[in-house]
Amino acid sequence: MSPQMIDRVWQALLDTLFMVGVSAGIAVLAGIPLALFLVTSGPHGIFPAPRAHKLVGTLVNGFRAVPFIVLLVALIPFTRLVAGTTIGVWAAIVPLSVSATPFFARIAEVSLREVDAGLIEAAQSIGCRRRHILLHVLLPEALPGIVGGFTITVVSMIGASAMAGAVGAGGLGDVAIRYGYQRFDTTVMTAVIAILIALVCLVQFVGDAAMRRLRAR
Amino acid sequence: MAGLAFDTIRGPVRWVARGAAATAGPAARIATEKRAAGTVSFEGVSKTYRSASGAVQALDRIDLEVPAGTIFGIIGRSGAGKSSLLRTVNRLEDPTSGRVLVDGEPIAELDMAGLVALRRRIGMIFQHFNLLSAKTVRQNVALPLVVAGVPRAEIGTRVDEVLRLVGLEDKAETYPSRLSGGQKQRVGIARALVSNPEILLCDEATSALDPETTLAILRLLRDINRRLGITIILITHEMSVIREVCSNVVVLEQGRIAETGPVWRVFGSPEHPATRALLEPLIRGLPADLSARLQPHPAPGATAVLRITFSGQSTPDLASLAAAAPVRLLQAGIEQIQGHAVGRMLVAVGDAGPDAEARLRALGGEIERIGYVAADD
Numbered sequence: 393m394s395p396q397m398i399d400r401v402w403q404a405l406l407d408t409l410f411m412v413g414v415s416a417g418i419a420v421l422a423g424i425p426l427a428l429f430l431v432t433s434g435p436h437g438i439f440p441a442p443r444a445h446k447l448v449g450t451l452v453n454g455f456r457a458v459p460f461i462v463l464l465v466a467l468i469p470f471t472r473l474v475a476g477t478t479i480g481v482w483a484a485i486v487p488l489s490v491s492a493t494p495f496f497a498r499i500a501e502v503s504l505r506e507v508d509a510g511l512i513e514a515a516q517s518i519g520c521r522r523r524h525i526l527l528h529v530l531l532p533e534a535l536p537g538i539v540g541g542f543t544i545t546v547v548s549m550i551g552a553s554a555m556a557g558a559v560g561a562g563g564l565g566d567v568a569i570r571y572g573y574q575r576f577d578t579t580v581m582t583a584v585i586a587i588l589i590a591l592v593c594l595v596q597f598v599g600d601a602a603m604r605r606l607r608a609r
Numbered sequence: 610m611a612g613l614a615f616d617t618i619r620g621p622v623r624w625v626a627r628g629a630a631a632t633a634g635p636a637a638r639i640a641t642e643k644r645a646a647g648t649v650s651f652e653g654v655s656k657t658y659r660s661a662s663g664a665v666q667a668l669d670r671i672d673l674e675v676p677a678g679t680i681f682g683i684i685g686r687s688g689a690g691k692s693s694l695l696r697t698v699n700r701l702e703d704p705t706s707g708r709v710l711v712d713g714e715p716i717a718e719l720d721m722a723g724l725v726a727l728r729r730r731i732g733m734i735f736q737h738f739n740l741l742s743a744k745t746v747r748q749n750v751a752l753p754l755v756v757a758g759v760p761r762a763e764i765g766t767r768v769d770e771v772l773r774l775v776g777l778e779d780k781a782e783t784y785p786s787r788l789s790g791g792q793k794q795r796v797g798i799a800r801a802l803v804s805n806p807e808i809l810l811c812d813e814a815t816s817a818l819d820p821e822t823t824l825a826i827l828r829l830l831r832d833i834n835r836r837l838g839i840t841i842i843l844i845t846h847e848m849s850v851i852r853e854v855c856s857n858v859v860v861l862e863q864g865r866i867a868e869t870g871p872v873w874r875v876f877g878s879p880e881h882p883a884t885r886a887l888l889e890p891l892i893r894g895l896p897a898d899l900s901a902r903l904q905p906h907p908a909p910g911a912t913a914v915l916r917i918t919f920s921g922q923s924t925p926d927l928a929s930l931a932a933a934a935p936v937r938l939l940q941a942g943i944e945q946i947q948g949h950a951v952g953r954m955l956v957a958v959g960d961a962g963p964d965a966e967a968r969l970r971a972l973g974g975e976i977e978r979i980g981y982v983a984a985d986d
Contacts, residue, residue: 508739510735510739511741513701514740516701517699517731518728518752518804519725519729519756519757528741528752529741532741532743532744533742606743609743609784
């Protein structure tokens with residue numbers, strides 16, 4: 393590879409890390425409250441709101457049903473509203489977050505639901521208010537599962553970010569398609585795939601290690 | 610709100626201010642502080658569950674008074690409504706009709722803040738301990754105080770105090786997953802006691818423990834009841850648990866009270882078939898070889914086998930028993946329950962004249978002739 397190409401791949405890696413990093417952060421900040429809402433607002437939950445529960449559940453399913461590449465395009469007006477632009481890294485971060493949040497929320501929801509109802513009862517019996525139950529029982533008890541779910545989310549976001557090239561956001565996927573595929577540059581293709589594999593392995597390793605640490609107690 | 614809960618944990622601290630025993634250990638300090646509070650009354654409490662297969666009546670007009678400072682047992686088969694009844698006390702469940710009063714106050718009328726305050730006066734322990742796995746023993750025990758907004762320094766002292774009370778001071782920084790069942794239940798008890806409650810609810814607290822640990826936990830509960838004067842309401846399906854610690858018992862059968870009273874009386878003369886069924890495992894039946902040789906009718910020179918049942922009214926007097934007739938003791942199981950002798954004796958009466966039996970009858974205890982064995986045996 394020429395030095396320019398190495399530079400291009402390096403820049404693409406930084407773009408991918410930035411896009412995925414910011415979107416993952418947003419997905420956690422928005423996804424955990426969303427998951428808590430989905431878990432606690434059911435008819436037998438601690439904040440029962442069956443109608444809102446159903447509405448939000450349907451919305452989440454809706455977003456999850458739309459393929460990312462379609463979402464990327466469909467969200468363009470929204471992206472312009474939020475990011476002020478429809479091209480570049482920030483234009484990719486908006487749809488990436490919108491797609492990752494419901495995904496992560498559903499995974500976190502599963503872990504939160506697995507928290508033993510007896511623990512919630514015990515918390516109520518010692519005089520915990522509902523917010524205490526969220527803070528001291530649901531979140532800490534589900535944390536190992538949530539961390540595992542976050543790992544899965546990040547890995548699938550790395551995959552989705554390959555499509556960000558469609559809005560000119562760059563990234564590893566974009567380099568692979570434009571140079572590796574369209575210009576038949578097998579070296580670039582191989583390099584990008586190797587980097588992606590290493591990246592995914594690293595994310596998985598860190599996630600697994602964090603989960604093991606949490607579970608060990 | 611925080612102030613209210615704070616007051617409840619001030620109990621022992623306030624006491625120290627009073628003086629003399631301030632130098633004694635925490636157990637001794639707590640010992641002298643007895644309270645009158647802790648009565649629970651159930652008035653016509655009914656509970657109906659709606660399920661897919663129709664309505665299920667879990668409780669049917671329960672009227673019951675739990676006096677302050679007692680250890681009150683609720684026993685019954687699975688599905689008899691024990692858990693439902695217990696859980697109405699801290700409103701983990703609300704009755705469909707009827708009311709529950711704690712210290713004379715109807716708890717159904719409490720708002721959220723009132724309910725939280727009530728729950729801080731009522732500790733609860735569970736069959737599966739329900740400890741938070743992500744928190745250390747210390748953090749688990751401290752949680753009731755943390756959510757009540759008690760100052761940190763205060764929490765530290767109080768947690769150390771209750772951990773010492775349950776004998777786990779060296780496990781404070783351990784996570785619950787590293788503890789044995791008995792230790793987990795001790796943590797549960799410490800957590801329930803940390804806010805100095807007046808009532809302790811035990812939901813099958815020993816059902817998941819082995820017999821030896823069960824005994825240790827029951828002793829701890831009895832100890833706590835004596836030292837702190839806390840009313841303990843415990844549910845169980847094992848009569849031996851009731852016998853070990855309770856002063857009063859209520860037997861539930863299909864959501865209704867089958868019978869209730871002091872433990873010695875219910876054990877000594879069980880009236881309801883449900884009580885008898887629950888007592889069955891505690892009663893030693895006839896030895897198999899004897900029951901094989903037993904004949905319904907007397908043969909010449911046969912020995913009568915009598916069963917004498919003591920239900921707490923009198924204590925078996927062995928000297929006058931021997932004087933009354935030529936008796937041989939075959940089997941006996943007499944226990945002292947709250948100072949009353951309760952149990953059965955199986956005796957063989959050599960010369961089975963009607964006189965002998967009448968004399969035996971005069972000793973107190975109920976006599977039942979269960980058969981005869983041939984003389985040559």
